[in-house]
Amino acid sequence: MKKLESREDIEHLVNSFYAKVVKDETISFFFNDVAKVDWDKHLPKMYSFWETILFGQMTYKGNPMAVHFPINEMKAMERKHFDQWLELWKLTIEENFVGENADMAIYKSENIAKLMAYKMEMARKI
Ligand code: HEM
Numbered sequence: 001m002k003k004l005e006s007r008e009d010i011e012h013l014v015n016s017f018y019a020k021v022v023k024d025e026t027i028s029f030f031f032n033d034v035a036k037v038d039w040d041k042h043l044p045k046m047y048s049f050w051e052t053i054l055f056g057q058m059t060y061k062g063n064p065m066a067v068h069f070p071i072n073e074m075k076a077m078e079r080k081h082f083d084q085w086l087e088l089w090k091l092t093i094e095e096n097f098v099g100e101n102a103d104m105a106i107y108k109s110e111n112i113a114k115l116m117a118y119k120m121e122m123a124r125k126i
Contacts (some may be wrong), residue, residue, distance in 0.1 A: 004101040
């Protein structure tokens with residue numbers, strides 16, 4: 001099994017992950033129906049996002065939290081959705097990569113997902 005160490009590796013990881021996401025019973029509707037994602041734009045952003053997190057290459061310049069609030073307003077993003085997102089992310093990593101960066105990609109996603117789930121829940125209470 002391979003280490004996660006290049007932009008090409010991230011592209012492979014992200015592409016494999018979203019291939020699972022778009023077919024997933026629990027969360028695909030957010031991407032396909034709610035946000036109607038433009039994949040040609042979304043995927044390169046995600047490559048840069050993970051490149052920034054894992055390799056410190058500051059190629060991503062966005063606000064990941066902000067993007068999810070309008071989606072959450074259209075359809076509540078709940079814990080079960082984040083759990084499923086994480087499940088697919090972990091599975092995709094474990095199917096393809098080993099090593100420190102692979103572990104870090106899981107660890108960081110858990111922290112971000114936890115914070116995001118909390119923020120989405122709070123936003124629905126206001
Ligand atoms: C239930 C869980 C989640 C759902 C349904 C979801 C859905 C989405 C959707 C629909 C977009 C917008 C795509 C577009 O129209 O351009 C998006 C963007 C994004 N998501 Fe998520 N997301 C989830 C969790 C996460 C998590 C846990 C992370 C980080 C670890 C994350 C990181 C991002 C980033 C970086 C973007 C791009 C933001 C930008 O445009 O700059 N998402 N997400």
